[in-house]
Amino acid sequence: GLVAWISGIGALLTKSIRAFIPSSLSEMKAIRGGVLSAVLVFLIHGSVEFSLQTPAVAFTFVGLLAWLGSDSMDNGTRKPSPIRPLKRLSSLPTAGVMVLLMAQAARPLVAECYAKRSLNAPTASRPYFLMRAIQWDKDPRHLHRLAVEYENLAFYNPADNIFFLRLALESATEALRLNPTRSEYAESQATLLHKLGQSRLITQERVQYS
Numbered sequence: 001g002l003v004a005w006i007s008g009i010g011a012l013l014t015k016s017i018r019a020f021i022p023s024s025l026s027e028m029k030a031i032r033g034g035v036l037s038a039v040l041v042f043l044i045h046g047s048v049e050f051s052l053q054t055p056a057v058a059f060t061f062v063g064l065l066a067w068l069g070s071d072s073m074d075n076g077t078r079k080p081s082p083i084r085p086l087k088r089l090s091s092l093p094t095a096g097v098m099v100l101l102m103a104q105a106a107r108p109l110v111a112e113c114y115a116k117r118s119l120n121a122p123t124a125s126r127p128y129f130l131m132r133a134i135q136w137d138k139d140p141r142h143l144h145r146l147a148v149e150y151e152n153l154a155f156y157n158p159a160d161n162i163f164f165l166r167l168a169l170e171s172a173t174e175a176l177r178l179n180p181t182r183s184e185y186a187e188s189q190a191t192l193l194h195k196l197g198q199s200r201l202i203t204q205e206r207v208q209y210s
Helices: 002-019 026-050 055-068 085-107 107-119 124-134 140-156 158-178 181-208
Strands: none
Touching: 002 085, 026 055, 085 107, 107 124, 124 140, 140 158, 140 181, 158 181
16 A cells, blocks of 8 residues: 555656646746645655644645646646546556555544444443454554453453453553553553462462362
């Protein structure tokens, strides 16, 4: 996806620069130069601060790209070519790739819906919705919440305490692996390790004295 995106942006910028150099209309040339500069600024700034994750910024960026790819780049002198059957067929792979990319981009949204649904679900059902959210998008936030829910189930189910604590520890460890800079995830993992160790000691003592 990243390679296709970079290739598409590069081809569009190449086309725009080629149209910019021979332009004779000063006003259109100035507009085209301004849009090209804006696109380059978006690309450079987005490579370090990830500003394109903000919907408003991404919408503006896509609008600029659409303008660069429109007929206005040719000063309105290009005549529309008749649509041919072969040209339609050649556009099908591109349309298919676009649909796949759009479906991939929608995965975090579906995951967020499952995560929000878990908030109003019964305690025993919350892990199910969070696991569905993780299947769509392996976000460390969802993994951390899943660890918290398993920890709660371990507290309310003493007989299965070790089982739920192990599940919680797996989720907390994965969340920390995906985002090692989050201190909250490290504290959660340490707490679960401590609780799991205590539960095993208690179980061993019960077996020893029974």
